Amino acid sequence: MIRNPIPWPEGARCAVAITFDMDADSLIHIARPADAHDRLNPVSVGRYGPTVAIPRILETYRRFGLKQSFFVPGWCMEQYPKAVSAILKDGHEIGHHGYLHEDPVETAESQREWFEKALEVHRRVTGRKPRGYRAPVYNINQTVVDLLVEHGFRYDSSMMADDIPYLVKSGGEEFYEMPVHWGTDDWPPFAHYAEIGYLMPVKSPSQGLAAFWEEFDATYEAGGFFMLILHPFLTGRLARWRLVERWIERTMAEKNVWFAKLEDIADHLDDLRASGKWEPRAESLPYYTGPVLE
Numbered sequence: 001m002i003r004n005p006i007p008w009p010e011g012a013r014c015a016v017a018i019t020f021d022m023d024a025d026s027l028i029h030i031a032r033p034a035d036a037h038d039r040l041n042p043v044s045v046g047r048y049g050p051t052v053a054i055p056r057i058l059e060t061y062r063r064f065g066l067k068q069s070f071f072v073p074g075w076c077m078e079q080y081p082k083a084v085s086a087i088l089k090d091g092h093e094i095g096h097h098g099y100l101h102e103d104p105v106e107t108a109e110s111q112r113e114w115f116e117k118a119l120e121v122h123r124r125v126t127g128r129k130p131r132g133y134r135a136p137v138y139n140i141n142q143t144v145v146d147l148l149v150e151h152g153f154r155y156d157s158s159m160m161a162d163d164i165p166y167l168v169k170s171g172g173e174e175f176y177e178m179p180v181h182w183g184t185d186d187w188p189p190f191a192h193y194a195e196i197g198y199l200m201p202v203k204s205p206s207q208g209l210a211a212f213w214e215e216f217d218a219t220y221e222a223g224g225f226f227m228l229i230l231h232p233f234l235t236g237r238l239a240r241w242r243l244v245e246r247w248i249e250r251t252m253a254e255k256n257v258w259f260a261k262l263e264d265i266a267d268h269l270d271d272l273r274a275s276g277k278w279e280p281r282a283e284s285l286p287y288y289t290g291p292v293l294e
């Protein structure tokens with residue numbers, strides 16, 4: 001059960017967001033800056049996302065009439081303009097996801113520069129400020145929270161303190177948290193990336209995705225918020241995406257769900273609060289002001 005279920009539009013039982021982090025080959029350039037440009041295998045792995053998977057994913061969304069959210073590092077927006085303009089042309093949302101997928105904890109000292117460089121790319125390419133943010137590798141810290149507040153972001157999607165969207169309060173301001181979860185992220189079942197220290201047996205498409213559908217069933221029963229965190233070069237592959245397509249088709253036909261962009265979910269939460277129909281649970285940051293051991 002969920003203690004504080006969100007009333008979704010038109011009586012939908014559950015909100016569904018299929019989010020894609022289009023990291024492309026940023027992952028290898030940030031991990032191996034000296035020689036990544038000549039590591040053609042990982043570069044090609046990443047390029048599969050914007051060149052092959054994104055057109056496939058967009059075609060599915062057009063067929064089902066879905067609008068969804070993508071998170072794209074600024075460098076990838078500059079490097080793959082065709083994929084980015086196709087995403088925007090179809091009315092999807094693009095959120096902030098760092099500049100070159102730099103880990104905010106590792107780059108805390110220079111985080112403002114990275115963050116604002118990416119912000120500038122968003123403004124230039126999309127003509128507006130992104131509403132949402134997802135930290136590369138989910139590694140959000142207080143430095144980023146302060147930047148999100150300073151730049152008026154509506155939501156973050158990097159933390160895990162609840163099943164459903166909640167409020168993050170910091171520095172007298174607030175934004176929504178659209179909570180992520182490793183159980184609905186395609187990295188554990190499908191990533192195999194020696195250069196960044198990730199060597200795991202790759203699951204079959206049905207086995208890897210089965211875990212997501214079990215998560216969905218529980219979320220649907222509880223009347224919650226179901227979000228997938230996917231990567232085009234992983235789940236945009238032929239066999240995996242074919243299964244996701246079938247799931248979308250089945251879910252649309254048999255269940256009462258609201259497929260939505262995260263920015264639309266944030267708008268809906270604003271409306272609910274304005275009309276007094278629902279109030280989110282809040283978490284106040286920072287949790288700690290220093291190490292817990294003296």
Ligand SMILES: [Zn+2]
Binds near residue numbers: 101136137
């Ligand atoms: Zn990413």
